[in-house]
Amino acid sequence: MEEAVIAVAIEDRVDFMYRDLSGLGKPTKFSLTIPEDTDYCAEIHRLIDELFRKLVRSLAASPVALFNRIGSVVVSVPGVVKDHRSLLQIPLWNSTAAETPYFDFAEELCGIAQGLIKAEGKTWSAPDRAKFRGRVFVVNDATACAAFEDSRRKDEKPDFIYLKVHNGINVGIVQDSYDGTAVSAKAHPEAGHGLALLHKLDYEAGFKGVCPFHDRCYEGMIAAHSLYARIVDTRSPVFNGWKRRLDELQAQELCGQALDNALLDYVLGEDGRPAAAGGDGVDLISHYVSQLAYHMSLLAPKHIVIGGRMARSQVISAVRQKMVKFANNYPQRDELTSTGVTRHVVAGHAAKSEKDTIEVQGALAIAVLRAKAKPGETTRPNLVIVR
Numbered sequence: 001m002e003e004a005v006i007a008v009a010i011e012d013r014v015d016f017m018y019r020d021l022s023g024l025g026k027p028t029k030f031s032l033t034i035p036e037d038t039d040y041c042a043e044i045h046r047l048i049d050e051l052f053r054k055l056v057r058s059l060a061a062s063p064v065a066l067f068n069r070i071g072s073v074v075v076s077v078p079g080v081v082k083d084h085r086s087l088l089q090i091p092l093w094n095s096t097a098a099e100t101p102y103f104d105f106a107e108e109l110c111g112i113a114q115g116l117i118k119a120e121g122k123t124w125s126a127p128d129r130a131k132f133r134g135r136v137f138v139v140n141d142a143t144a145c146a147a148f149e150d151s152r153r154k155d156e157k158p159d160f161i162y163l164k165v166h167n168g169i170n171v172g173i174v175q176d177s178y179d180g181t182a183v184s185a186k187a188h189p190e191a192g193h194g195l196a197l198l199h200k201l202d203y204e205a206g207f208k209g210v211c212p213f214h215d216r217c218y219e220g221m222i223a224a225h226s227l228y229a230r231i232v233d234t235r236s237p238v239f240n241g242w243k244r245r246l247d248e249l250q251a252q253e254l255c256g257q258a259l260d261n262a263l264l265d266y267v268l269g270e271d272g273r274p275a276a277a278g279g280d281g282v283d284l285i286s287h288y289v290s291q292l293a294y295h296m297s298l299l300a301p302k303h304i305v306i307g308g309r310m311a312r313s314q315v316i317s318a319v320r321q322k323m324v325k326f327a328n329n330y331p332q333r334d335e336l337t338s339t340g341v342t343r344h345v346v347a348g349h350a351a352k353s354e355k356d357t358i359e360v361q362g363a364l365a366i367a368v369l370r371a372k373a374k375p376g377e378t379t380r381p382n383l384v385i386v387r
């Protein structure tokens, strides 16, 4: 068994965890914010470099000894991932999304580690470098969230689809495998880009969504970014009401995630509380989430788990009601009846204090498994072992 693992999660921050597997100590954690309107890939490189340096300093370790102890590095990233190692497309909500990146995490992380070793005047042998590079494994953020959820649910036979409703929407799938492990059978689904039926408010306002590729896909209709686009571009009285609140929040100099959260609190209401803006926001968001949840439910998983920034209890309740309406008694399964749906569609297990770090905790759970696995056990294509 290897001695330590690293987990990295990229959202609007880069979260970092290091865990020594030889003891029971808590993981070492760091977090750095990605500045807005910067070159996304260049910033990721710079921030991971800084995080690796922080780790070396905090452990007072020799870089070559430290990186040779790493049994697994798991990176969670939003966007399109190829071969569990490269980022092909970055999320649409980033302002530099039009650029086509090609960020090979295995090469980049290996290069950063080698730079630190060189700076100490040491050399890193080619076999050790190749071993580290081979241990870098990339998943998309919804899969990391699903892995976190599995670590908390501990179902005897896991079978759920996790809907991450956050900056955008995507799904992670966890199922029981033939050999007793739990796996995410499709590592990088992009179900958030399925096409949506418009909500009445959007239809009346002429709002067509913000996805540069599909306009009105689920992602294009409910990314946090889409709320701003509605407010700026439409003459809807409802969206104009939201604009007044946005102006107030901006006058308080809120920006980034703090601004998103405050606007969502107004539009959706805090968890379990009615929204100050009235019921339109919950109806709008749940209209889109319920369509995707309904389609996922037709694949017949035992549970649909809804997590992420917009997964407030009032949104989840509205999603359940709409799914039952969509089903309209066919298929006549308990999951899509008005009582059965409350057991079928559930909130994620993350406590309020954990909701901000689900991705890095999910990546850490996968990293520990990969470091402990026997050779060959973690290499099946298109499977991410999450338990």
Ligand SMILES: [Zn+2]
Pocket (backbone or CB within 6 Å): 192, 193, 211, 212, 213, 214, 215, 217, 218, 219, 220
């Ligand atoms: Zn799209």
